[in-house]
Ligand SMILES: Cc1cc2nc3c(=O)[nH]c(=O)nc-3n(C[C@H](O)[C@H](O)[C@H](O)COP(=O)(O)O)c2cc1C
């Protein structure tokens with residue numbers, strides 16, 4: 001519900017009432033709200049969309065509930081494919097105890113594919129056919145290919161790949177010409193490389209996510225922590241360079257750009273659309289919504305973190321990452337040098353299913369992280385603040401520490417309206433006085 005000032009502002013601007021007495025209005029009201037406020041809607045594979053994308057967040061942070069809710073509002077909602085069995089007690093009962101069994105890896109990965117299919121169907125059901133349901137798959141996963149194939153077979157509208165260069169994605173998706181293929185990159189050089197390679201395979205990206213390593217959460221698209229601040233990643237450097245490259249290559253206007261990292265207001269979207277972006281992608285702000293698939297404790301840790309709680313480090317996947325400096329992470333970082341000094345190749349993966357193609361811990365690579373990311377992201381999903389790894393972006397959140405609905409977040413991002421829980425009756429009273 002709106003507060004009195006917001007309602008009066010909305011009436012003065014002839015904005016549609018977007019949430020009355022807690023009942024969300026149809027998705028097209030959000031489209032109209034975006035347009036009335038000067039934002040541009042955008043097209044992906046023939047669908048007109050609001051310019052807000054919810055980024056994929058593993059492990060289990062963005063699954064069917066969050067992705068479906070965002071899609072229902074006319075946006076792109078993204079299910080993260082990694083370790084989704086953790087959201088399904090029956091699949092955990094079948095696989096959670098597996099360790100030395102010779103078929104442990106196969107059974108765990110099968111459970112993850114079943115869970116991925118369930119979450120895609122759940123998202124599609126919640127979306128009621130609006131927006132698009134995407135699936136995010138990390139290239140660094142050992143099960144990258146099966147996850148992409150499952151997502152395609154389960155009817156994902158888009159496949160979004162980060163944490164590595166998805167040079168093989170056009171081949172993997174060749175039987176699915178209607179599924180949008182979207183790489184995540186961080187600089188103009190990466191965009192040129194992927195476009196050139198994909199062009200040779202006869203397919204262009206349907207959109208590209210440009211994620212800022214200085215601002216985003218989770219794994220970051222830079223070689224080392226010292227590079228995160230590099231100016232070449234700034235949106236006002238990357239966007240003009242990429243647009244210039246598109247123009248010179250004769251593909252101007254063909255590939256929408258989605259920018260990600262530190263975005264929290266309508267003014268941000270206006271500015272970024274002014275630079276040539278079609279849409280923005282948010283992660284942390286969606287992770288802490290009521291519909292977010294993580295535990296309330298996970299959301300609390302992210303929402304309450306201040307800039308001084310944030311830390312960057314090298315993950316076990318070999319990429320820099322950004323997270324909240326929780327008790328476990330602090331302890332790990334204090335002992336990291338010692339752990340690296342004794343790094344050695346292990347006979348067996350910590351969790352039996354070799355989640356990563358290259359893993360600093362399992363493979364004994366002393367130059368990168370020395371912890372089991374699958375274990376600690378799993379603890380975070382459950383809200384275990386002692387042992388969890390809580391990925392988070394560096395920016396501030398639109399509602400501070402409050403856990404609000406996706407509708408509230410959309411109202412704010414698209415209309416600049418901060419809804420409050422005031423009764424309509426008292427609104428009329430306030431407006432009349
Ligand atoms: C908890 C968390 C988990 C994330 N996991 C993934 C992931 O699995 N794959 C991915 O491509 N991006 C991941 N991201 C990045 C988001 O999709 C998004 O691009 C980024 O967080 C945007 O920055 P913001 O958090 O400042 O909005 C994650 C971010 C967060 C906060």
Ligand code: SF4
Nearest residue numbers: 349351355359372373
């Ligand atoms: S040790 Fe942990 S992080 Fe490394 S591959 Fe195995 S499950 Fe993944």
